[in-house]
Amino acid sequence: MFYRENGQFKTTYRSDLQIFPIAQDRIGVLLLLAFAFIAVPLMADEYTFRAILIPFLILSLAALGLNILVGYCGQVSLGTGAFMAVGAYAAYNFLVRIEGMPLLVAILMGGVCATGVGVLFGIPSLRIKGLYLAVATLAAQFFVDWTFLRISWFTNNSSSGSVSVSNLHVFGLPIESPLQRYMLCLGFVAVFALLAKNLVRSAIGREWMAIRDMDVAAAVIGIRPMYAKLTAFAVSSFIVGVAGALWAFVYLGSWEPAAFSIDRSFQLLFMVIIGGLGSIMGSFFGAAFIVVLPIFLNQALPALGSLVGVVISTALVAHVELMIFGALIVWFLIVEPHGLAKLWSIGKQKLRLWPFPH
């Protein structure tokens, strides 16, 4: 009844090309932004910021980056953790080694370094496809892990590879309390989501999708596979690198290479698949699901156990959590292989006809 585009005529090319063509969508996005920027800071407590909102925002940013590569360009990557690590450690080095380096610039420079590494490890994608490529990107994962563990220059000569940052400032404002951290992440996420949304509907985005759907055919109609694939790797690893820097600086504070291990790569890939391949919105759904699920299980299982009268040990909780997590992922893939974003778009379609379906 309310979600309907009847009567919204597009009279100029500009209005035809705008990013949210339906007025209700525009209002919805604005409301969502207002909610995130104004209402959430008023309502959420410290624990919610620390445990849920900040990791959710940063990981959705990383998932967004990965989604550009996997969902839009069709190049499966298992090396996301490595690109996050490059972003984090590069930003750290810029911040520590250059006197008076602004935090924002350092984070963005971390993204730039990740771009370089991403393009380097993206070069094989010109020859290798599918599963072979997925395994080849694992080379990036293991090589980068090793680099930050063994070459002490990158970690400012700390022997264990563990580094930390403190006294973060943006434009003279300290980034200390959870609320300030949240706002910083939210700013990054909002800007990058908007950029990504625009990018995937531009010429380069359509080239990526053509490559994804059938790369030989795309090459035949004049799309340069090298350009398209390498730009996808570049854009994706830039966003992932920035997310990595945020993860290290804002969420962790002090970290070591293990924070960006292969598990992180798998986790991000899960987010992208469960959220929906080739959907910006889906990255957020996937991140929310994967971040909240373990927390929920962690809280619910002991409570459930005490309800039945069984005391569940912490180790058992961890194992049962793994089991339920794995089973849920399989179940999800069976029930909705196209991810939560598909459910979202089905819902929107239904809403258009509601309450008078054909």
Next chain:
Amino acid sequence: MGFFLEATLGGLMTGMLYSLVALGFVLIYKASGVFNFAQGAMVLFAALAMARFSEWFPQLLGLDSKVLGNLLAMAGAMLLMVAVAWLIERLVLGKLVNQEGITLLMATLGITYFLDGFGQTLFGSEIYKIDIGLPKDPIFLLQGMFEGGVLVNKEDLYAAVIAASLVISLSLFFQYTSTGRALRAVADDHQAAQSIGIPLSRIWVIVWSVAGFVALVAGMIWGSKLGVQFSLSLVALKALPVVILGGLTSVPGAIIGGLIIGVGEKLSEVFLGPALGGGIEIWFGYVLVLLVLLVRPQGLFGEKIIDRV
């Protein structure tokens, strides 16, 4: 020279064990087009079952003989792996027919998490021993030719022999039995195989059971070498470059790939490691694979990939 030989031999032995895990990947990929990431979790699960059963069964039945206990445990673990194979076919793969490769890969990752959690819930998460009576003492070969001879671990030698015989018997099984022929038919073309009356779902259960058996053997050997613990499931990550190097569709490729990576890893660690700061065997296999794939995108022995519009 003696040192070089020793490193090479050690690498060959490790490589044989990698091939054993890689074999499980190749079998399943050939028959069902699924890149089974859960192979490592299956190794861990089988090894856990084996370790615990060999402890429980003699206690339950009051047996004294270790050989009998081990055999019973192995049979029990094998039954369990067949059950796992059947459940995976029933609950997961059967429902995901015609999905894309990446979705199937993710599903096997889900299975990995599930099996890791399930195995440790069922069997506990301490470090267990598997004692199948492999001798542990080292022997010296070629003492006449080099000073001090070449040191070889007897356990590794037995393991390599077991792995090699397993590979040979599997190739014979694939080549000469009617089930093996059906498996190859399914590998070549699902639809054609189905149209001449080969039951796909039963073939899948068989393949996953065979992969389970391979996982059990690999788990027993690795487990008796390193102890059964969670890190065993990470063996899969060592076997991945082996599979890709040999080519996803080639059984001999898995063997030769394993040997190449085993030897390369050991030699590079010994001769390049000190210069680079050590620990390079973590990534050596992967970087080697990356370089090989740039020249041969389908791996050394894989079927040539032909793209058509």
